[in-house]
Amino acid sequence: xxxxxxxxxxxxxxxxxxxxxxxxxxxxxxxxxxxxxxxxxxxxxxxxxxxxxxxxxxxxxxxxxxxxxxxxxxxxxxxxxxxxxxxxxxxxxxxxxxxxxxxxxxxxxxxxxxxxxxxxxxxxxxxxxxxxxxxxxxxxxxxxxxxxxxxxxxxxxxxxxxxxxxxxxxxxxxxxxxxxxxxxxxxxxxxxxxxxxxxxxxxxxxxxxxxxxxxxxxxxxxxxxxxxxxxxxxxxxxxxxxxxxxxxxxxxxxxxxxxxxxxxxxxxxxxxxxxxxxxxxxxxxxxxxxxxxxxxxxxxxxxxxxxxxxxxxxxxxxxxxxxxxxxxxxxxxxxxxxxxxxxxxxxxxxxxxxxxxxxxxxxxxxxxxxxxxxxxxxxxxxxxxxxxxxxxxxxxxxxxxxxxxxxxxxxxxxxxxxxxxxxxxxxxxxxxxxxxxxxxxxxxxxxxxxxxxxxxxxx
Numbered sequence: 001x002x003x004x005x006x007x008x009x010x011x012x013x014x015x016x017x018x019x020x021x022x023x024x025x026x027x028x029x030x031x032x033x034x035x036x037x038x039x040x041x042x043x044x045x046x047x048x049x050x051x052x053x054x055x056x057x058x059x060x061x062x063x064x065x066x067x068x069x070x071x072x073x074x075x076x077x078x079x080x081x082x083x084x085x086x087x088x089x090x091x092x093x094x095x096x097x098x099x100x101x102x103x104x105x106x107x108x109x110x111x112x113x114x115x116x117x118x119x120x121x122x123x124x125x126x127x128x129x130x131x132x133x134x135x136x137x138x139x140x141x142x143x144x145x146x147x148x149x150x151x152x153x154x155x156x157x158x159x160x161x162x163x164x165x166x167x168x169x170x171x172x173x174x175x176x177x178x179x180x181x182x183x184x185x186x187x188x189x190x191x192x193x194x195x196x197x198x199x200x201x202x203x204x205x206x207x208x209x210x211x212x213x214x215x216x217x218x219x220x221x222x223x224x225x226x227x228x229x230x231x232x233x234x235x236x237x238x239x240x241x242x243x244x245x246x247x248x249x250x251x252x253x254x255x256x257x258x259x260x261x262x263x264x265x266x267x268x269x270x271x272x273x274x275x276x277x278x279x280x281x282x283x284x285x286x287x288x289x290x291x292x293x294x295x296x297x298x299x300x301x302x303x304x305x306x307x308x309x310x311x312x313x314x315x316x317x318x319x320x321x322x323x324x325x326x327x328x329x330x331x332x333x334x335x336x337x338x339x340x341x342x343x344x345x346x347x348x349x350x351x352x353x354x355x356x357x358x359x360x361x362x363x364x365x366x367x368x369x370x371x372x373x374x375x376x377x378x379x380x381x382x383x384x385x386x387x388x389x390x391x392x393x394x395x396x397x398x399x400x401x402x403x404x405x406x407x408x409x410x411x412x413x414x415x416x417x418x419x420x421x422x423x424x425x426x427x428x429x430x431x432x433x434x435x436x437x438x439x440x441x442x443x444x445x446x447x448x449x450x451x452x453x454x455x456x457x458x459x
Contacts, residue, residue: 034276036168040175041272042334044189045265047179050338054265056186058123058256059130060193061249062111063138068245070107071142073234074099075149076241076372080233082153087226089154089211095227096146104139111135122253125261130186137194140201147204150211159207166203171196233372243379247386247409251402254390262338263399269335270345270403274353277320281313281357302365303425307432310361317357321350341399348403352410359410359417362432366417366424374420382413 045053074096082092114122115131123131144163151160174192178184184191252271256264325347332342363375389405397404418432 033165033168034279036172038272038276040168040172041269043172043175044179045269045335045339048186048189048265049336050262050265051260052186052189052265053268054256054261054263055126055130056189056265057252057268058126058261058264059134059186059190061253062114062123062131062134063141064249065245066107066111066135066138067141067145068238068242070103070110071145071234071238071241072099072103072231073238073241073372074103074230075145075234076238076367077230077234078146078149079152080367080370081226081229082150089150089208090213091226092150092153093208093212095225095230096150099227099230100139100143100146104142107138107142108135111138124257126256127186130190133187133190133194137190137197140194140197144197144201144204147201147208150208151204154211156207156211159204159210163200163203163207167196167200170199233370239373239376243376243383247379247383247413250383250386251390251406254387255394255399255402258390258394259399266339266341267345267399267402269339270342270349273324273331273346274349277317277324277350277353278357278360279320280316281360302369303427306361306365306421306425307427310358310432311435313361314354314358318354321354325350344400345403348400349406352407355414356410359414362417362421366421369424371424374424375417378413378416378420381416382409385409385412 044056048056078092078096081087082089112135115128115135119126119128119131148160148163151157151163171192174195175189178188178192182188252264252268255267328343328346330343331346332339335342359378363378366372366374386405386409389408390402393401393405395401421427422432
């Protein structure tokens with residue numbers, strides 16, 4: 001096994017090349033996914049209008065919320081426990097399927113209750129049949145998340161990337177057929193979403209089956225069953241996941257309640273653009289979490305790896321945010337006059353998106369150390385700030401007020417994540433932000449790699 005650990009003086013940490021290749025593969029997949037996803041966003045916004053796009057986005061909050069709330073954090077536990085190589089993969093898959101069957105029933109019952117009794121309060125302006133369609137996608141979404149967690153844990157990034165990349169592609173093709181070709185509305189768009197989730201789950205199933213012969217690397221069999229350890233770790237991680245989801249989506253839900261589906265549609269499109277800025281941080285975090293879990297007992301390697309990656313994620317995200325801000329005034333034109341507020345909302349969201357990229361990397365380090373509960377605290381604080389900001393700013397600033405509230409909340413999350421990581425790792429907040437000799441070596445390594453692949457022409 002390639003370990004990323006201490007290196008000789010003047011050298012980058014051992015194993016960083018393998019880590020970098022995995023990040024590169026993930027980044028390439030996510031980059032392609034971004035283009036397809038933005039194409040889908042543009043197509044649905046043009047086809048459905050701001051009100052239809054808002055109803056579509058708000059409807060999908062239901063299965064998304066249920067998939068996180070009812071998963072008990074099993075997908076996160078799969079990454080952590082499988083990453084430590086203590087259980088045979090066959091046993092992991094068996095327990096996951098049993099848990100999925102139970103949790104699917106629980107989630108469907110809860111979803112039916114929410115639609116039947118709280119529809120007018122939670123989803124005003126959204127037709128009930130749309131919510132039933134959205135709810136039907138919940139079980140397959142939950143299965144997909146659990147299977148992707150297993151692939152993530154065994155560090156099968158080829159299977160993970162191909163499975164996740166297939167989802168937006170199928171979603172776009174299905175939307176073009178059902179909405180564009182057949183003239184369907186929001187319901188047809190939700191059917192396209194469901195088809196994409198089925199395709200992702202099918203692909204993940206195929207790749208997980210390749211690992212069923214893996215018997216794990218533990219020296220002795222664990223005395224506690226996998227499902228029990230998964231639930232024990234997962235519920236703590238799930239609190240953070242659930243609160244983080246509320247933090248990321250409560251602005252959309254609040255806008256729909258306060259200003260209606262049209263404002264929610266404009267905001268949802270702006271969020272789609274901003275979330276693409278987390279491309280680098282997301283790619284790094286995807287590879288970092290199982291690696292940090294694998295490096296248990298090698299604190300020196302952890303302390304070199306995470307700060308280096310967090311700093312560069314922040315820098316690259318900042319550059320991308322500046323570029324997006326410069327072109328923001330022209331982004332509304334392809335979507336039509338109903339999206340005239342899009343540039344202003346986008347500019348309000350950008351500052352928070354930049355600092356959250358750094359916080360995401362630190363959060364995955366804490367999760368890899370077995371401390372997911374700390375991420376729940378930071379997400380809870382950010383959610384409280386977000387709710388307060390929505391109540392104060394939306395009545396005064398309209399849709400842009402939600403963007404300002406989100407940026408302030410993300411800034412608070414960044415500050416608390418920085419503090420908690422410094423306390424847990426013992427490195428201090430300044431060491432996380434201050435460039436080190438590893439940054440210079442990383443630049444030199446990148447330049448040498450580029451020159452080897454693309455040598456200058458001989459004179």
